[in-house]
Amino acid sequence: MSTAAPTMSTLDVGGQSTTVTVGGPADATPLLWLHGEGLSSGWRAVQDHLSERFRVIAPVLPGFGGTELPAWVDGVDDMALFLSDLCDGLGLQRAVVVGESLGGWIACSLAIWRPALVSGLGLIGSLGLRPSEPPPDLFIMSGPEALGYLAQSIDGSAVDALEGDIELATALWIEQASQARLMWERPYDPKLTRRAHHVTAPVRVVWGASDRVLPPAHGAKLAALFGAPDPVVVAGAGHLVSLDAPHAVAHAMMEAFA
């Protein structure tokens, strides 16, 4: 199936210049895609697949994709309220909100603060819920090693600090700095459990069977927290399922929300 090429535009959201890529039929259900970490903010295969059935709206979060981290970003809730403003700016009154990893945590927060905005909540390898076992510390690892934890399909050698490309290694480091602001001191939200009941939309959880950051059992706990069906566990996929198995992610979202 062919789809129109996505269009990229720059929006002003409360003084924050933000790049948003939009693709898919104009009259389809809107789907807000919130990217994860590890230089994964671009428009990729997963958005192409999703835009067969959704009008996909994919912003680059402040501090990611080569943008500067604004001083006002102090935590995940700031990102969620920024997205709330972004949706208002786009005239978006209701959307499926899908987030991956850190983006999933932000999606949870948005669904808590703006439940009426969210018609469905898709969580892919989402952070946010307190893990029962400490997850690996990607901040202390070399770039290639950290990317290796995120997805099976990434070759991280280009971001090696000593032997890779200096610009790419620096780009990853800059993104990790934005991530650090959000999750260095506590890599989950201790309030999420207490606040979860504010989410009114149906929830679908997708997890990589080979996730080395948080195991599929964590996905099951997250699904249970929101009263969602058992997660879709994708064989052969790591933490960033959308990189390892884009089609499976799109399929799960269509099945749940299209």
Added chain:
Amino acid sequence: MKLYAFHLMPWPNIVPDVREKYGSSWVVYPNSEYDPVLGQQLYAEYLDQLVYADEIGFDALCVNEHHQNAYGLMPSPNIMAAALLSRTKQAKIAILGNGIALRRNPLRVAEEVAMLDVMSGGRVLSGFVRGIGAEYHSLNLDPTRSRSSFFEAHDLIVKAWTTPGPFEWDGEHFHYRYVNLWPRPLTQPHPPIFVPSQGSSETLKWAAQHRYPLACTFVPMERLKQFYDRYRQYAEEDFGYSATPEQFGFTSIVHVHEDADKAQELIEPHMTYFRERSFALPLPIFFPPGYTTPDAYRTRLEIARQLAASGGPTLSAGKPLIGTPDQIVQRIHENMAECGAGILMAQFQVGDMPHDKVMRSMELFAEKVLPQLDRSIGATISP
């Protein structure tokens, strides 16, 4: 010329394959490797070395702050300063420095340094540091807030020392309804501040603005000169004064022996230990994300690539202060003239160097180097 005795108080038994086995001698190096019985002996010996430096006429004894590592065993420099102040008579204690950006409650530093200052009758030099990147891993602190917390903590501490309380502090990182130090410092307007730095332009400019003495350690002479020239330039062009040599420290490992070859041979294994084990500090630990600006990080990657090619960090800038007493006298004068420094910060103990070896070198320094040094400061340091 001022003479400071510099010490890291290292752990001397880091396993040879620390990099391969644990990745680093910082943060994740298991503390089952620490032996408290040996630890007690080391503290005693290291303190003896610094007390001896006081006896032979050093102007200051340096302590510093590092956390959860085998590189330096002083997580609390103020405790070490208190121990030294009670055992010494003349020398100042230079705390180089308190990691004020590492404190969720920096007022505690203002209190502790004020206590030390009052108890010692004004024998404290108060260095302030951000803390190296590893400390942000060890203390679970967001490295992206390091610089702005550092500046605010500094402003808060100086105001707490100099402004009658109680007053309110309402900042970006810290809020206090009551700032009202008891005790307040004896030294007026406040204990002198010193800035150990890794040479970022922002810190150089800030130090120049406040006229704080600066010391950059473990960088090659070329870079050291660049850093100090930049400070002098800021002082001249932005703040309208000429920086003096008293504002610059020259840090170096020192080892004295009557036989030049023997001096080198005796210190070499400890330098290697220091480079390969104490300094087992991979980039993600040394420079965590957001610890510095992206430009500074890019530069750091270039430096890391040069170091990887050349075999490790520069332990001594300029001509090595390793050799006979006469050689060392001459090289001290040359090195300090070259970078325009007025403070020699001499490190006698390196890595796993045992106590008796340190003491022999220090004794020879006292006997044959010290009397020959041109101690008249500033313009008089010339080759």
